[in-house]
Amino acid sequence: QIIDQNYWNEKINKAFLYRKNLNIFNEHTNAYRLVFAEADEIPGLIIDNYNGHFVMQAHTRFIHQQKEYIFNAVKNVFGKNCISFYDKSEFSENKGEILHKDTIISENDLQFYVNWYEGQKTGFFLDQRNNRYCLMKYAKDRVILNTFSYSGGFSVYAGAGGGKIIHSVDGSAKAIEWCNTNMQLNGFDNKHQSFVADVFEFLKNAENNYYDLIVLDPPAFAKSMNHKHSAVQAYKRLNVLAIEKIKKGGILFTFSCSGVIDKELFYNTIAAAGFESNRKIKILDYLYLPPDHVVTPSFPEGEYLKGMVLYIE
Numbered sequence: 001q002i003i004d005q006n007y008w009n010e011k012i013n014k015a016f017l018y019r020k021n022l023n024i025f026n027e028h029t030n031a032y033r034l035v036f037a038e039a040d041e042i043p044g045l046i047i048d049n050y051n052g053h054f055v056m057q058a059h060t061r062f063i064h065q066q067k068e069y070i071f072n073a074v075k076n077v078f079g080k081n082c083i084s085f086y087d088k089s090e091f092s093e094n095k096g097e098i099l100h101k102d103t104i105i106s107e108n109d110l111q112f113y114v115n116w117y118e119g120q121k122t123g124f125f126l127d128q129r130n131n132r133y134c135l136m137k138y139a140k141d142r143v144i145l146n147t148f149s150y151s152g153g154f155s156v157y158a159g160a161g162g163g164k165i166i167h168s169v170d171g172s173a174k175a176i177e178w179c180n181t182n183m184q185l186n187g188f189d190n191k192h193q194s195f196v197a198d199v200f201e202f203l204k205n206a207e208n209n210y211y212d213l214i215v216l217d218p219p220a221f222a223k224s225m226n227h228k229h230s231a232v233q234a235y236k237r238l239n240v241l242a243i244e245k246i247k248k249g250g251i252l253f254t255f256s257c258s259g260v261i262d263k264e265l266f267y268n269t270i271a272a273a274g275f276e277s278n279r280k281i282k283i284l285d286y287l288y289l290p291p292d293h294v295v296t297p298s299f300p301e302g303e304y305l306k307g308m309v310l311y312i313e
Contacts, residue, residue: 008066008073015040016077024292025049031105031114032292033126034074039294039302045070048122050114051105052083055122064091086116104185108133110156111185113178120150120175127305128153128217130290131253134309135215136161138251142212145169147199147242152179154215154253159188163213168194169202203241214242215253220304222258231258232269239273243281246312255287255307263306270308285309 001007015035019025024032034054035047044060047070054074058064064087071085084100101117107129116123132153139161146154149168158166166188168179176194183192195202199218216238222231239254246252256266263286274281287307289295295303 003066003069005069005072008069009076011040011042012070012073013077015042018294019292022291024290028109029107029129031107031112031124031126032129034292036292036294036302038299039296046122047074048124048126050103050116050123052078052081053100053103053116054078054082054085055116056085056087056089057122058087058089058091061091064089088116088122108157110160111182112151112153112156113181113185114151115178118174119178125150125153127257127289127293128255131255131287131307132157134285134287135213135253138213138309139163142251143167143210143247144213144215145206145211146215146217147203148216148218149179149194150175152182152194154217155179155192156182156186156188158213158215159183159186159191164191166192167211168192169197169199170194171196171198200238200241203238203245206245208245209247211245211250212247213251213253214246216242217253217255218257220258221256222260225260228260231261232265235261235266235269236273236276239270240276243273243277243279243312248313250312251284252310252312253287253307254310255305257305259301259304261306263303266306267308270310274310280313282311282313283308284311 030051034049035045037043044063046057048055075082102115105112105114114123135157139158141164143165144158144163146168149170152168155166155168170176173196176196179194183189221234222228289305
């Protein structure tokens, strides 16, 4: 097959139509993953669309060499709805003056400031969209702790769901700054407090039985199989801390985004944390990637994010 402009036009258009058919972007949500590597039959390519600002990550040199074709294909598919295109790949040289570095997006009618130039990944964790929405139904009148909060995705939804007091904790001062911005954007800053701190230390020093709902959304503790064992220990330690601290009748949202930790191993790790904490756990829900982060039988590794909602007695 000849890899030319037509090839890329077809590939990008196919990815776009899949998301259009599922109504992933609509009047409530204008940011989503447009291309998800192997799952969209384009290994090594990630493209996220932030309300017309497209952020690309090439994970192979070949894909990076194709970037002009890819950019043209995005322009061909989106027309005037393509405002800017930013290459955030490890292969990118210094790009000089960048016209667009940030924007404000809508997700389920909530507003988020996204900075792809300085932010993690492509700027925002779009993969948690449905799980953030799920949090809303548990938030009402609860005292909520969002750990590894980054720019406050779960914190904003906690506010939207009627959370009484919301605490956000992250090790990055810049992330906490963005988190505060997002709480202000949505009018929830009056019930929000943020902390730049190590999450493990923060949990250790937290008051017992203070929080009704805790979110544990850590970065990937294991990037490769070599780190699998130490990652499992870290997940267990983190969950033990949260389970020991949470109020009786509390809700725990717990996640792993480590690809090498499969669903069964994650489940067993959380079960072990429950036993070690000497608390009874009820499983309320299992949490997954949203449909723009496509999962296919031929690429099961793409299903890296897994989560659980737990009731702690």
